[in-house]
Amino acid sequence: MRVLVVEDHEELALTVAAGLRREGMAVDVVLDGPGALERASVHHYDVIVLDRDLPGLHGDEVCRSLAASGHPARMLMLTAAGTIDDRVAGLGAGADDYLPKPFAFAELVARIRALARRAQQALPTVLVRGDLRLDPATRIATRNGHRLPLSPKEFAVLELLLAAQGAVVSAEQLLERCWDEFADPFTQTVKVTVSRLRRKLGDPPLIETVPQAGYRI
Template sequence: MRVLVVEDHEELAHTVATGLRREGMAVDVALDGETALDRASVNRYDVVVLDRDLPGLHGDEVCRTLVRTGDPARVLMLTAAGTIDDRVSGLGIGADDYLPKPFAFAELVARIRALTRRAHPALPPVLVHGDLRLDPASRVATRAGLRLSLSPKEFAVLELLLAAGGAVVSAEELLERCWDEFADPFTQTVKVTVSRLRRKLGDPPLIETVPQAGYRI
């Protein structure tokens, strides 16, 4: 899952980003609206966590632009104003969810995960393939009832492959969706991560390499 955090308070932005990375998400940060739209124009995000009260280009205009351009990212709007009218207004311009400040970090994580489950087609809360089960909310993956010890990136790759439902996922998409903007596009990190994941999943093998296309469950 890849998330863009748009927040002009730099310390808060990086604190939130660090916490989300610990939850296994790939996170980019933008400190203003113009940078946010630039990032969204070149990267595919699952969720944009958007501070409504941005200086310069207001968060409302960022949200309207994302909606107008057909960006598939879900928008979770944050604001210090928490009245019902504020929430109705934010949702009215295209936000998918609304969270007033100050907020509990656990609730922010839960709302981000809930938004990703609204993908098309909608994803179940627990992903299952044969004897493999992955619960994104609790960060637990098991095979044949035994818990798998996965790194955050291994978990993210497995989650994306399971969510694809047997469709091929390219190495480029895995890199884009599971790593942040600082990932080297020429690195072998995807291949290495998939190799480690295969070993941890054990036999019979679950991940197939499709030559010149990518990987699939």
């Protein structure tokens, strides 16, 4: 899952981003409204965590612009103002959910995951393929009943491949959805991660390489 955190309080933004990365998410950070629009125009995000009171462009305007452009990300709006009018204004601007500050980090994570699931309504809560089972909520993947010791990136790649339901996922798509903006597109990062994932999944092999196209389960 790839998340954009838009928050003008830099220390809070970096703290939230670090916590979300520990939860296995790929996270980018921007500190103002114009930066949010620029970043969202370049990358595909599953969820955008958007502070309402932003410099340069108010969070409501960022939200309206993204909604009008048809950006696929679900938007979770944050604000220090927790009145009903504030919540109504934020949701009216196009936000999918609303979380007042201060918030519990565990609730933030739960809301982000809920929004990501809502964006993919056709997918089951638990992804299953043969004897392979992956639960995004608990971050547990098993094969033949045995828990797999996956790194956050390996888990993210496996989740995306399973969510594709047999369709081919290109290396570029994996890099875009499972890594942040600092990933070097010219490295062998995806290939190496898929290779490690194959070893951990064991036999019989589950991940197929489709020449000149990508990978599929």
